[in-house]
Amino acid sequence: MTRWLACAACIIVGGPTWAAEKMNVLFIVSDDLTNTALGCYGSKLCRSPNIDKLAGRGVRFDRAYCQFPLCNPSRASFLTGLRPDTLRVYENATPFRNNVPEAQSLGQTFQKAGYTVVRVGKLYHYGVPAQIGTDGLDDKPSWMKTINPRGRDKDDEEKDLIFTLNPNAKGSARYGGTLSWLAADGTDAEQTDGLSAEATIKLLEENKDKPFFIACGFFRPHTPYVAPKKYFDMYPTDKIELPKVPEGHWKQHPAPAFASHKKEQEKLTDELRRQALQAYYAATTFMDAQVGRLLDALERLKLADKTIVVFLSDHGYHLGEHGLWQKMSLFENSARVPLIIYDPRAKGNGRPCGRTVELVDLHATLADLCGLPVPQGQDPKVPRLDGVSLKPLLDNPAAPWNRPAYTQVSRGTPTTTGEPTGKNPWYMGYSVRTERYRYTEWDGGRKGVQLYDYDTDPQEWTNRAEDPQYAEVVKQLKALLPPTK
Numbered sequence: 001m002t003r004w005l006a007c008a009a010c011i012i013v014g015g016p017t018w019a020a021e022k023m024n025v026l027f028i029v030s031d032d033l034t035n036t037a038l039g040c041y042g043s044k045l046c047r048s049p050n051i052d053k054l055a056g057r058g059v060r061f062d063r064a065y066c067q068f069p070l071c072n073p074s075r076a077s078f079l080t081g082l083r084p085d086t087l088r089v090y091e092n093a094t095p096f097r098n099n100v101p102e103a104q105s106l107g108q109t110f111q112k113a114g115y116t117v118v119r120v121g122k123l124y125h126y127g128v129p130a131q132i133g134t135d136g137l138d139d140k141p142s143w144m145k146t147i148n149p150r151g152r153d154k155d156d157e158e159k160d161l162i163f164t165l166n167p168n169a170k171g172s173a174r175y176g177g178t179l180s181w182l183a184a185d186g187t188d189a190e191q192t193d194g195l196s197a198e199a200t201i202k203l204l205e206e207n208k209d210k211p212f213f214i215a216c217g218f219f220r221p222h223t224p225y226v227a228p229k230k231y232f233d234m235y236p237t238d239k240i241e242l243p244k245v246p247e248g249h250w251k252q253h254p255a256p257a258f259a260s261h262k263k264e265q266e267k268l269t270d271e272l273r274r275q276a277l278q279a280y281y282a283a284t285t286f287m288d289a290q291v292g293r294l295l296d297a298l299e300r301l302k303l304a305d306k307t308i309v310v311f312l313s314d315h316g317y318h319l320g321e322h323g324l325w326q327k328m329s330l331f332e333n334s335a336r337v338p339l340i341i342y343d344p345r346a347k348g349n350g351r352p353c354g355r356t357v358e359l360v361d362l363h364a365t366l367a368d369l370c371g372l373p374v375p376q377g378q379d380p381k382v383p384r385l386d387g388v389s390l391k392p393l394l395d396n397p398a399a400p401w402n403r404p405a406y407t408q409v410s411r412g413t414p415t416t417t418g419e420p421t422g423k424n425p426w427y428m429g430y431s432v433r434t435e436r437y438r439y440t441e442w443d444g445g446r447k448g449v450q451l452y453d454y455d456t457d458p459q460e461w462t463n464r465a466e467d468p469q470y471a472e473v474v475k476q477l478k479a480l481l482p483p484t485k
């Protein structure tokens with residue numbers, strides 16, 4: 001009966017067929033991209049015209065947070081809609097199905113609804129650059145088809161052309177785990193991300209007449225920061241300013257807050273820091289150009305009005321703020337992510353949203369926007385989603401919202417099942433972010449507590465956790481930890 005009525009409505013309004021009315025999804029994920037490198041989030045130097053254009057069209061989330069500032073735990077979380085503590089995935093080695101075999105992933109939700117669901121490049125965790133061109137730590141049930149491009153960046157790596165801060169290291173610590181970069185010869189199209197854009201455009205062309213969920217995971221600006229030379233030329237090092245770190249900064253905060261620091265970073269001179277920023281910006285602008293190719297293809301194929309576009313990074317990134325580089329901290333630079341959602345039907349398009357939202361919300365959001373069911377607990381082996389739909393904020397970015405955002409990170413080496421063991425001691429830091437504050441406890445507060453008031457201290461230079469004036473704020477935020485369903 002419902003189906004007949006729907007078809008009748010189509011005939012009356014002369015609209016497209018029921019199947020064609022389904023919204024498509026183009027899901028674009030960047031790797032290790034910080035907000036501070038994007039024009040639409042306030043960067044004065046780094047250029048990102050295509051992501052800026054998307055932000056102007058859709059809703060730009062200014063307080064969006066990852067659940068864990070590391071590839072595998074974060075990606076497993078947002079691609080399932082389940083928190084790291086539900087999946088018990090805290091490092092880069094454990095596939096989430098080891099712990100929660102029957103979880104229904106975002107890709108599975110769309111497959112069940114009859115969508116064509118395809119992945120290009122890095123969606124679930126991949127070791128970068130070591131696993132480029134492979135399946136990485138993929139989740140096979142999530143996709144109907146997968147494409148793993150491999151570009152000349154891998155050839156240049158094999159020729160040892162890439163500068164690394166850690167030249168004596170082998171394995172992932174040589175390029176992926178440290179600062180490394182290359183101003184590459186050749187064109188955009190030869191790079192892995194250039195090939196990923198090309199493959200994604202081909203998929204859009206092939207699937208333009210049926211509902212699709214196409215996911216494109218770019219590898220840049222993850223280390224090694226590799227991009228064609230022309231992008232390096234856009235950022236002369238003498239134009240690059242380094243972030244300020246107050247004298248004695250580390251002594252005012254708990255030690256675990258800085259435990260992501262790596263020994264080799266002590267080799268960084270100001271000139272090397274500027275070169276690292278130049279390379280990171282070059283890799284970002286190169287990746288942005290590939291995003292632009294995808295957006296142009298949507299226009300050319302007349303898909304722009306019936307495709308929801310999501311752009312995000314798996315977590316944030318330090319570029320020297322707090323004296324830190326890369327990820328794995330619970331400061332804003334590491335926990336905060338760029339997130340843009342463009343649904344052509346949304347009333348809030350073109351406006352920023354300042355509400356605290358989480359990447360774990362994406363599964364519920366996209367299912368809601370496309371009218372698809374998600375697990376409701378009928379089967380106890382299939383967990384309900386931990387996130388909620390952001391649809392109300394897409395229609396009204398200033399709508400009332402009472403959900404804070406959570407980010408957690410481990411210190412020490414977690415076991416692959418996530419369970420603590422005597423042999424392998426480790427602990428968690430949990431952080432809760434409201435629109436004004438961030439409150440963090442390390443090991444339940446036993447290894448330190450932090451509180452920042454962003455109204456007066458946007459750079460997180462003053463830890464207010466012990467300040468009597470903030471005692472009531474601490475009490476309220478403490479009650480929110482750890483996150484619960």
Ligand SMILES: [Ca+2]
Nearest residue numbers: 031032071314
């Ligand atoms: Ca990452």
